[in-house]
Amino acid sequence: MSATITPVEAPGPDTAPTPGSRLRRFVRPGAALLSGFLLFLSFPPRPLWWLALPAFALLGWTLRGRRLRAGFGLGYLAGLGFLLPLLVWTGEEVGAGPWLALAAVEALFVAAAGLGIAAVSRLPWWPFFAAGVWILGEGARARVPFGGFPWGKVAFGQADGVFLPLAAVGGTPVLGFAVALCGFGLYEAVRRFRAYRATGTVPRGPLAAAALAVLVPVTGALAALPLVDDSAEDGTATVAAVQGNVPRLGLDFNAQRRAVLDNHVARTRELAQAVKEGREPQPDFVLWPENSSDIDPYANPDAADVIDGAVKAIGVPTVIGAVIAPETGKLRNTLIQWDPRRGPVATYDKRHVQPFGEYIPMRSFVRLFNSNVDRVSRDFGPGTKVGVFDLAGTKVGLATCYEAAFDWAVRDTVTHGAQLISVPSNNATFGRTEMTYQQLAMSRVRAVEHSRAVVVPVTSGVSAIIRPDGEIVAQTKMFTPDVLVEKVPLRSSQTPATRLGTLPEALLAALAVAGLGWAGARAVRARRTPAA
Known part of the structure; x- marks a missing residue:
């Protein structure tokens, strides 16, 4: 029994990359930069807090299903798109060098978050894990190096936003988690809607995940409104x-x-x-x-x-x-x-x-x-x-x-x-x-x-x-x-955020770690499973 080997022809004019295919290579990197820039635009002095939602939706589209290395690179581009304009004031009197160095270093934390989001993006209920990974990245950036640099936490762009009451529930980590979750949930909802139009069916689990990723932050913010109290408890x-x-x-x-x-x-x-x-x-x-x-x-x-x-x-x-x-x-x-x-x-x-x-x-x-x-x-x-x-x-x-x-x-x-x-x-x-x-x-x-x-x-x-x-x-x-x-007004009562301290952030970090562990275990099983 002999095998027939078909020679592979060298690429001819008909198989050369087209201008359109070359441009498509830059779509996701461009989207990553744009997502970061939209996040920057959501910060004061602009009253555009809501731009954080399409920023995270676009970031979700950019990172979902990517390999880890691509997730890191795309995350780094998103970090530069966000932090370069946000921190330009750091070079006001000392030149561009310190500003560029600071943005380049801090963007590494966003890159690490991008890697993690890419890793968990194939999991069921991935928007929840992805939002947790973002908060884990913010937490790391707020602590290292040299005591950390928390400037640019998502929460700090939400002073005029509908999610602000959540700051009284669990501080900046819960507020930032809600914004990221809602953005990722919006992308997942659009993705599932497109799948429905293509196939006519949507699995209940993914549909519930997309709906809850949007509804949980909004409902939570409405439920937290009574915590926003400016009465004069102590005169x-x-x-x-x-x-x-x-x-x-x-x-x-x-x-x-x-x-x-x-x-x-x-x-x-x-x-x-x-x-x-x-x-x-x-x-x-x-x-x-x-x-x-x-x-x-x-x-x-x-x-x-x-x-x-x-x-x-x-x-x-x-x-x-x-x-x-x-x-x-x-x-x-x-x-x-x-x-x-x-x-x-x-x-x-x-x-x-x-x-x-x-x-x-x-x-x-x-x-x-x-x-x-x-x-x-x-x-x-x-x-x-x-x-x-x-x-x-x-x-x-x-x-x-x-x-x-x-x-x-x-x-x-x-x-x-x-x-x-x-x-x-x-x-x-x-x-x-x-x-x-x-x-x-x-x-x-x-x-x-x-x-x-x-x-x-x-x-x-x-x-x-x-x-x-x-x-x-x-x-x-x-x-x-x-x-x-x-x-x-003077007040002495303590909000849940004050009483709980770092516990909400720790729970969100644990959610992120659990998602990363689950994604890692699935990847190991996939490598060990022989191909059919």
Whole structure:
């Protein structure tokens, strides 16, 4: 018995790739980039929160059924499409190098999530597993390296969205999971509808999975609405937030330290005069922003004198943002509780200092790529104690600027008794970019997450006062000196998100791991099963 071998002809003109086939190779990479860019567009200052849903639907189409390596690559493209425009403000004063490096590194976490989503995409009920994988990726990105970088969590783009009440249920992980799940569910619903049109039948299991992936987040958000409560459980407090402004934009605002201090002193004295004349109500306490006194008032009597004079003029406890420079050791980014009679009585040192901004990891190595690291000539060190000040009987929790992005940093203040949260910040380095609006949205999400009013005093804007339901009741313009005075509700009850802490995130991570394990086991069985 002999076998006949048919020779394989070399490709001729009729078998050469057509322009259309070549273009089709770029469809999924293009869709991955577009999904990331749509996710970016869903973030403030644009009120387009709903674009996150088609972003995840498109990402689901891009990744479903792909091999792991393709999932990683497509996920990386989605990460670049999202993070490059989102983080462009990081290069505002130091050039494109740090911005591109940060986006490139952070996009690796999205790439890993893309790999995981591709892996679970063939499972029954895959949208649930895929949304869990996304949250697992966000959780990793919020913790490593250098303490993590949670900027760009999906939840932070949902301050105006219908899913926001879910922040009170399980914090940013549950809110982000709901958005991702609904987006993946929308894609699966469209896919099943197309299958129905082609075959006339749809299996009940996949149809139920697609329907529930959309209905569960929407129903959950509606059910969580009663948790969004801005009633005054513990009465009210009248708070003043001072925005002194800086003489000019950029990194060198620190060289104008006395001018910045004098600006905040002047605004506080003007407020005191307005109160005396009956044009403004008497505040119970006053909040200055981070870096409002970069002159150490403990080491510089003239700075202490002008601060003390302003606090005495307004006559109520005032929180001062200062840079403390001990003779030895690291600098401290400190908030000082300044009493009009006793002077400085309490301090809070920022616990999560910003890598490459307040301290430089691997300084000698990083200097090879960007000499701007030497602008930070002396590193800041982190504090260790939770910041809660008793200001005229109101317990105010403190999360300084960058700390607002970290779940634990804000939650700690509420579990330690805070009835109101303050997020003093300094965004002058980032000019008129979207950064300040992205950060303001974080504070709005935190307000709902913990059912607390949030006050955001900023050196150059945008300062704001936010009610526990996330509504902004007063805000300033950027780079404009101003003072906000508002009566806000005080609350002491804790939301499920506050009480549960990291448990919801752990459960969602477990869901992701279970899906990845199931997908891995199926792949192993498929390899071991002999072909028919």
